[in-house]
Amino acid sequence: MAFFDVFNGDADGILALHQLRLAEPHESILVTGVKRDIALLKRVQAGAGDHVTVLDIALEKNVDDLKRLLAAGASVRYFDHHFPGDIPEHANLHTTINTSADVCTSLLVDGYLKGRYSTWAIAAAFGDNILDTAQRMATALGLSAPQIEVLRDIGTCINYNGYGNGLADLFVAPDALFRTLQAYADPFVFAAEEPLFRQLSEGYRHDMAQAAAIAPSAANEHTALYVFPDTDWSRRVSGVYGNALAERHPARAHALLTLLPDGGYRVSVRAPLTVKSGADELCHRFPGGGGRKSAAGINHLPAAELDTFIAAFQAQYQR
Template identity: 50%
Template sequence: MNYHVFNGDADGLCAVHQLLLDNPVRTELVTGLKRDIRLLERVKAHAGERVTVLDISLNSNRAVLMQLLEAGVAIEYFDHHYAGEIPVHPDLTTHIDTSAGICTSLLVDRHLEGKYRFWAIAAAFGDNISESANRLALQNELVQPQIEKLAHLGEYLNYNSYGETLEDLHFHPLALYEAMAPYPDPFDFIAESAAFKELAAGFLEDIRMTSSLRPLLQQARHSAYLLPDAAWARRVSGVFANKLANDNPTCAHAVITIDRAGGYKVSVRAPLASPEGADMLCMKFETGGGRKAAGGINNLPENALDTFLARFAEQFG
């Protein structure tokens, strides 16, 4: 039995899509919301079975990873988030690179020697590493209208992964993968898929709602926004953070949404001009993590908001 465990965002979707286009094995797919990062807990694999993990932090899944390895499960791990110490085990193969300009789909692209590169470019745009995405697009002789299509695709796929519950999303990530699966070429998916058209319409409507937002905190080198308690705000939080980062590349940004179970969820973007520190800031909080350029806190207690804002200002000056 094979298992593919992947983040439900653009990077996770495009990573698993590349691998299964290359090797379409029968597999059980395990995914969820953007912030469902402890996905290995859902895998019930046994000795002799194989698990491929994509775009979720090794450090956040370390205990279950070791249990599976000791049970005789073979694991291949692709990721770009903070990993901590990478275990050495004969049944573990890792492709981990936490550099700021890397995403998991680019690691898969490297592994597959560019076989489905346009999907990797879309993922890189979705993860807001646009410099890497543009460079790879130009190396592959894409023209500007094609590049813009892949950028929109990545952004829309990423947009679909944010929400407090699956009901907030336009598509369950599994359903979105199934819509992508027949398409080796993302340009065909863009031209033909009803799912793409629905995501585009939803994205444009939700991002329009952000035009009236005002910052909770605004300084020369950082800003923070508190979004209202609404499904559109939960959906748009990540792409709004990316938009702020792209519009103000020398500033850090935090987008805070209300967690209906209590407290807040936080998306952090380091300045694009110096994309480091987001993971270190978020890991100061119990449910925080991420990568150098972008991080998040899954549940910030209500009474810790002022502490977060102070540490955010301290981190990014």
């Protein structure tokens, strides 16, 4: 019997798994990658008697390999908040999927665990820009304003580390970051004592300062679009900077386009926080696009499609 933990390399995926393994500790084979690396089940070879836990990767993008694993006799437990497509019916598949804009995978795991490690779920929600839910949960737990800010920083910095074209862009590989987290049941101890957290925090602030120097390429009352250069800092910061812009301008939609080495753009879209919808609908119109209602992206937008994307983005949020 083998255990596989398959998880997105962002804050939501990592902290969802961290909660589960605090509650259900056992050794497992870790399968993860950068945030945009979501077709992860193709890397899993499991069969009868094996157990696969999947966290925060779209079922729609993994359905063929999911069916393969189920046919081979593996048992699969699936937690996610992205558009799933058609969910297979199988006795060995157990899904907890909710695409509401106000939840993330870590919050689904928090519900499954009946709140045993809610502080980690709150950190993940902050990292995934589920701000209202995170704040509400933190208040319900009676956390102080400084404690809430610590959880926000943890989620933001872990989420920030997941962005990049490849692992070389990251400060630390997501599986190694998860292994580091395993030593900490308390997020406040992690923030106070772990050197890696200080490294991520310092890197985040440095990269965000560079992003703030970039002016929008196209902006109006409803939307703003930014184009970032092909650098490691811009690849790391694109998602979290989009979250920061959304918080700063809650009635405006934002698109961050990062130049790719071979041409074209990697796209991150954030819906207005006042709307929290439409990002997935927009990005699904383009090959390689996907995500959730409030935050979505396109892995490779050809340069020839830039004007088409800008027009579609502005039309989406002029309503």
